[in-house]
Amino acid sequence: MSNVISEPASPAATPTRGSPPSPKRRAGQSPGRRQEGRAGLLFLSPWLLGLIGITAFPMLFSLFLSFTNYDVLSSWEFLEFVGFDNYRKIFTTDPIFWKSVRVTLTFGLIAVPLKLAASLGVALLLNKARRGVGLYRSMFYLPSLLGGSVALALVWLAMFNGDGAFNDFLALFGIEGKSWINEPDWALATLIVLSVWQFGAPMVIFLAGLKQVPTELYEAASVDGASKLRQFFHVTLPMLSPVIFFNLVLETIHGFQGFTAAFVISNGTGGPVYATKLYTLLIYDKGFTDFQMGYASALAWIFLAVIGLITVVFFSTGRFWVHYSDGEK
């Protein structure tokens, strides 16, 4: 987006105008150029206002709040600056913090790889031209559209409780089920299954990626006698690695931000016994139940830092396994 604004400085953008503008004119900017710049800004303005008003400003403000005792309800005159107190308390005296960190990491480490595997698997199946493949693609994509909806979480709640449909299904095979969402050792698993089931978005991206793999590579590989499995590991996966990388980063961030399902399924408790206390639930609890918004802001900034760190790690390890077809790394 910012290209539009900076274009006047780039000579490459002007060849259609005939002779390149003299340096003098460029520095002062022609009226037409300036108008274009204004128009660009004008068209950008809704997005810019949104970015500044509802993303950048609230973010920085919450950074400020994380050093205060802000409690949502009191007026500003009661606001006190507490320095790093909130951060210190989080790491030293908050027992739930570490519990929810563990729950969130467990969730991410299991749900994200499973979801990527499922979406890649289904994308491979749907990549072939078959009758009605469009319909199948839409149907597999559908759960993703519902996203973090409350309705879906309620369905899950009804499916995985003691008298739920899932247990009726198990009963067909003579297996006696549990009250999955009410068992501390299983509640998180139901959330993971829900998340994996919503594999539509990465699947669509994988499908697009698969379309980009040149068929000559497969032809060449099969001439060389490579089996389908070998073709998958030596052609498909390397060619797909940029897409896998993209999905990995996106789904990891997405996974950490999961909230609605956990909130609805546990009825806001993060229970039983903290089993579904995702980090986002902890932030919400502190902010809106305990009215410790300053503390909640501090929690949120730690969260941001950790997600940032994980993304940096992904990017720095990416060059070892992500292959771009034009040889760039």
Next chain:
Amino acid sequence: MAVALPAAGLLAACGDDEPAAGAEYPTGPVTLTFYWWGGEARAKLTDDALNLYTKAHPNVTITRTWQAFTGYYDKLATISAGGNAPDIFQIDDNGLAEYASRNVTLDLSPYTKSGAIDVSKHPKSLTEYGQLKGKQVAIATGENTPAIIYDKTILTELGLALPKVGMTYEEIITWGAEVSAKKPGYWGLMDPSSDYKALWLWLRAQGKEFYSDNKIAFSEADLIAWFQLWVDARAKNAVPPADVVHEAVTGSVATQLVVTKKAAVSFMWSNQLSEMQKATKNDLAMTAYPGDPKGQWARASTYWAASRTTKNAVVVADLINFLVNNVEAGKVQGVDRGLPSNLDVRTAVSDSLTDQKMKDTVAFENEITPKFGPAPAPPPKGHSGLRNTLRDIAETVTYGKATPEAAAKQFFTQAAAALA
């Protein structure tokens, strides 16, 4: 915020915390915002009562918003934070101290003193239960009592005695084990170990308290004994397994074990009998929590509170007065928010009731009230968080993930932080 400024200017004339209680009732158009939670039945009752008021005061328009309890406090916190707290809103013990001590609520003392809000016919303990540091921060909408609600139909079928007032915990747990033994897959009692009000009553029946001066007033040993009581009850099979209990704890009235027919006894509030009865065909009845009834007190089911930033304090006070003291308004509202606070209204309402379970509620309240002890102060700021802490930590014991000793220790660590 800008809207509140003129009001602040007016208030400044008579000291920030002392609005003009003697001011004239306005004749020009007045618009009030009014916010409450509840089911559809309550929404209609409240709506009707408000209509009665606007009929008598045509210059007053009331903008009403109601919703289910879920999300109510989130929304209230958000709009209050934005400086637009509703002129009048429903609140309960969970939020009262939070909102009052953070100066969101209007001090109603000048109005109760001047008689603009008449509390002379209200039980004294009920009025005091809406006071914080000597200020009347809210007016009780009605009186409510914790009650155990049991399935009379199944217990009669099983040929077992019904629970009654004054049973000890040991007696009711033994009784519960008998129920479980007679009917496999069915249990005698809900496990209330994670329920703050059950714990509070249990403490008070022994002459102890939950809070004093914004601190926990009981000891770690008390809490260990409480957890152990229910561990033993589970060992005797008097209460269901943890997952069954959890489902009821986190659910609504519809998931209570008496309604889902998984246990004979649920630990509830007396005003919930009528609503629970609508969810099951079996005949439900109620009695007091186990232990000496002197542990109980006249509790406010909910309160009416006003916003400190209201521009029409006089009308607000008059409307609250109308809702709690007007006989017609009382009859419209019934006992949905507990027994009416005003004793005259209470008598009138009791005579006019048609719902059998609402009548049972009144009879129960009348029987039990004389046995009550004095009311403690309303729970301090931090209470709603602490309730959740108790719920979560008690569950670590129910699920066998922690010993009562470890859980109690954990509770006290977190309580210190929550009430600090």
